[in-house]
Amino acid sequence: MxxxxxxxxxxxxxxxxxxxxxxxxxxxxxxxxxxPQPAPAPAGATATVTAYDDTYYxxxxxxxxxxxxxxxxxIIRNQTKISYSTVWTALKQTDxxxxxxxxxxxxxxxxxxxxxxxxxxxxxxxxxxxxxQSHGDFGTSAGPxxxxxxxxxxxxxxNAIRGNKDFDLGGSAVSGAxxxxxxxxSFEPRAADKGDVARMILYMAVRYEGTDGWPDLEPNDxxxxxxxPYHGRLSVLKRWNDEDPPDAFxxxxxxxxxxxxxxxxNPFIDHPEWVEAIW
Numbered sequence: 001m002x003x004x005x006x007x008x009x010x011x012x013x014x015x016x017x018x019x020x021x022x023x024x025x026x027x028x029x030x031x032x033x034x035x036p037q038p039a040p041a042p043a044g045a046t047a048t049v050t051a052y053d054d055t056y057y058x059x060x061x062x063x064x065x066x067x068x069x070x071x072x073x074x075i076i077r078n079q080t081k082i083s084y085s086t087v088w089t090a091l092k093q094t095d096x097x098x099x100x101x102x103x104x105x106x107x108x109x110x111x112x113x114x115x116x117x118x119x120x121x122x123x124x125x126x127x128x129x130x131x132x133q134s135h136g137d138f139g140t141s142a143g144p145x146x147x148x149x150x151x152x153x154x155x156x157x158x159n160a161i162r163g164n165k166d167f168d169l170g171g172s173a174v175s176g177a178x179x180x181x182x183x184x185x186s187f188e189p190r191a192a193d194k195g196d197v198a199r200m201i202l203y204m205a206v207r208y209e210g211t212d213g214w215p216d217l218e219p220n221d222x223x224x225x226x227x228x229p230y231h232g233r234l235s236v237l238k239r240w241n242d243e244d245p246p247d248a249f250x251x252x253x254x255x256x257x258x259x260x261x262x263x264x265x266n267p268f269i270d271h272p273e274w275v276e277a278i279w
Contacts, residue, residue, distance in 0.1 A: 047271075047273055048270070048271050048272070048273065050270045050271070052265070052270060056075065056265065057072075057075065057267065057270070057271075059071050059074060059075060060072055060075065060267070060274075064277045064278070065277070065278060066278075068274060068277055068278055069206055069278045072206050072267050072274070073206050073207065073209050073211075075264075075267070076203075076206065076207050076264045076265060076266075076267065077207060077209075077211070077212065077264075078263070078264060079147075079207075079262040079263055079264035080261065080262050080263050081142040081143060081146065081262075082142065082146050082148070082261055082262070083142060083146060084127075084140040084141075084142075084145065084146050086146070087127050087146055087148065087151055088118055088127070090148055090257075090260075090261050091104060091118075091127065091148075091151065091152070091153050092104060092115045092118075093256055093260070094148060094253045094256045094257060094261075095152060095153050095253065096115075097112045098248075098249065099112065100112055102114060102115060103115060104125065104153045105153070105249070106125055106152075106153050106154055106155055106158075107128055107130075107152035107153065107154045107189070107193055107196070108128075108154055108155070108158050108159075108162065108174070108177040108180050108189050108190060108193060109154075109155055109158055109176060109177040109178065109180070109190070110178075110190065110192060110193070111155065113125050113153075113155075118153075119156075120156060121156065122156060122157060123156070124155075124156050125153045125154060125155055125156065126153070126154065126156050126159055127151050127152075127153070127154075128151065128152050128153070128154035128159045128162070129145070129150060129151060130150040130151070130152060130197055130200040130201060130204075131144070131150045131200065131201055131204040131217065131231055132163070132164035132165070132231070133145060133164070134164045134226070134227050135164065135217070135225055135226075135227065135228065135229060135230060135231050136208075136214070136215035136217055136227075136228075136229035137215070137227055137229075138214055138215065143208075143212075143213075143214050144204065144207075144208050144214050144215075144217070147204070147207070147262070148257045148261055148262060149200060149203050149204070149207070149254075149257060149262070149264075149266045150200040150201070150203065150204050152196075152200075155176055155177070157175075157176055158174060158175075158176045158177045158180070161174055161175075161177075161182055161187075162182070162187045163187075165182065165185055165186050165187040165223070166185065166186050166187075166222070166223040166224070166225055166231060166232040166233060167186060167187055167188065167189070167197055167198075167201070167223075167231070167232065167233060167236060167237060167240075168185075168186035168187075168188060168223050168232070168233045168236055169181075169186075169188050169236060170183060170186070170188060171183030171186065171187075171188060174187075177189075177190065178190065179191060179192075180193075185223045185224055186223045186233070191243075191244060192244065193244075194240035194243060194244040195240050195241050195242075195243065195244030195245055195246065195250075195272075196244070196250055197237070197240065198237040198238070198240040198241040198244075198268075198275070199241060199246070199250075199266060199268040199269055199272065199275070200266070201219060201231050201237055202219060202237065202241075202268055202275055202278075202279075203266040203267070203268060204217050204231075205217050205218050205219050205231075206267070206278075207264075215229035216229060217229050217230075217231070218230055218231075219231055219232060219234040219237065219279070220232050220233075220234055221233050221234045221235050234279060238275055238276065238279060241268070241272055241275045242272075245272055246269045246272060250269055251269060254266050254269045254270070
């Protein structure tokens, strides 16, 4: 398994080289052309550097806006698709509780629950589609319906409360998921899951562009999307991406999906600043 990008950094040399060339210093081997660099970070954002920038993400180097979105789609659309039944097995690995290898960590509640309690009964955990299936009507066929980058273990009852609601702020407390709230048309996950949700939704918007038989999934700024292939609220998701940056659990999950199952990555876990660069 490749090492996690979380611990991989490298020294920036381009600014030093550029300064030397501007002042007329001779730099052995230097030429006017330099290697592509990661997309510039938007104002106020901190650029990240990963072990994948010069390989997996090479075609995204230096791009922003629609060009960056198009480049990332071309990169991450190349994936191995899995069956819906295989998702059970995969989630037991991708979402394993670091403190208890016999359990998975549940989205929205943070609870640790036995891997064996997967199913549909009260007290079980099931497969939560963070991008709701009805927002594009893609079901559970191999493709968006089985894409691990937005499928997470969740308590059966909490999952039912979330339903197919868009994401936004406010509402009443959700029983069984401390820190989460809901109202008639939206769901607010607990603080520790806000960034995860944002990056999963925005991954789906880049991965599924209507080019391979599935709907063109896009974020918007409403909470009344129903069965349309849209998910909101974009302005809130962008804020959550900033407030809750990727942690070790999320980065490890991205690595397992890439190396063991799908062979594609969620670029917003590797480069959260790309959210603002695109939207």
